[in-house]
Amino acid sequence: MRIGLFLNEPTGPDPIKELGDGIAAARDAGFASAWMSHIFGLDALTAxxxxxxxxxxxxxxxxxxxxxxxxxxxxxxxxxTANAALGGRLTLGIGLSHQVVIENMFGYSFERPARHMAEYLDILLPATRGEHVHVEGETLKADIRLSTPGAGMPVLIAALAPRMLKLAGSRADGTVLWMTGPRTVTQHVVPAITAAAEEAGRPRPRIVCALPVCVTDDAEAARARADEVFSMYGQLPSYRAMLDKEGVSGPGEVAVVGDEDSVLAQLDELRRAGVTDFVASPYSKSERTLALLGRLL
Structure with a gap:
């Protein structure tokens, strides 16, 4: 299982330098990958x-x-373009986002999300390979061929529901998970995405699992802190469904929390569940957390 690091959203006066320093620190520490969310701050691909x-x-x-x-x-x-700038090191993770964001903030319809993603891939995947695309879908249309350098990056889908996992396995290179615990990975994610990939004759999909991490002697306080920091994810329907599948009440219960031995055991459980890439999101006592993760690199 490869170990990656979630990059913090820069908050200083020079956010690009701050982000670059974070990437360099992750590389120098030996992390296999560094990941950035795209919410309401920096444009992730540009940054x-x-x-x-x-x-x-x-x-x-x-x-x-x-x-x-x-x-x-x-x-x-x-x-x-970003992949060309990075010398072919980009992995493009895409996702539907959430109904409250798409409809209430952007003003688009969130109807038929699985159909939207299927047709999105009909255009995106061949386009990123430099192929001509002609699609007349129900939700999306395109008739275009790009000449942009940087073709051929892996594409992952944030897939939690069954139809999305089928798309991730049969069409894309895997999935990016968040707020998804080991029981749900074992019983829900891995069987669905693996079966879809096998049926489509595709390689074993990547299962990139990102979770909050805190190495501490006070696990109870750390889980309470995770519930506070990540509270909104317990309310968004897609993540709420994954927490319910896991049989937990909130984000703190899927966070990887405890002393060194406990955290190592939880990471091994994720590895045995089928996670190919674990992406750590340290949220408290990060120095001790990073020190432990460094032992795994």
């Missing part, structure tokens, strides 16, 4: 292209870029 270009030797990924606000050909062009 990674600029900040990461000067730091070779580490995979950089988006976790994840929302699809609804971007036509797939436009996203393909941007991602290929």
């Amino acid at each position: 990674l292209a600029v900040a990461g270009a000067r730091t070779p030797g580490i995979e950089l990924g988006t976790a994840v870029v929302p699809t609804y606000p971007r036509h797939p050909a436009a996203l393909a062009q941007q991602a290929m």
Whole structure:
């Protein structure tokens, strides 16, 4: 199981330099990958292209870029440009986002999300390979061929529901998970995505699992802190469904928390569950957490 690091959203006066320093620190520490979310701050692809270009030797990924606000050909062009800037080190993670974001904030319809993603891939995947795309879908259309350099990056889908996991296994290179515990990975994610990949004759999919991590002697306080920091994820329907599948009440119960031995045991449980890449999101006592993760690199 490869170990990656979730990059903190820069908050200082020079966010690109701050992000670049974070990427360099992750690379120098030995992390296999560094990942950036795309919410309401920096544009993840642009920021990674600029900040990461000067730091070779580490995979950089988006976790994840929302699809609804971007036509797939436009996203393909941007991602290929970023991949060219990064020397082919980009992994493009995409996702539907959430109904409250897409409808209430962007003003788009969130109807038929699985159909939207299927047609999005019909355009995005061949476009990122530099192929001509002609699609007349129910939700998306395109007739275009891009000449952008940087073709051929892996594409992962934030997939939690069964139809999305089937798409991730049969069409994409795997999935990016968040707020998904080991029981749900074992019983829900791995069987669905693996079966879809096998049926489609595709290689074993990547299962990138990101979770909050805190190495501490006070696990109870750390889990309470995780419930506070990540409270909104316990309310969003897609993540709430994964927490319910896990049989837990909130984000703190899927966070990887405890002393060194306990955290190592939890990471091994994720590995045995089928996670191919674990992405750590340290949220408290990060120095001790990073020291332990460094032992695994």
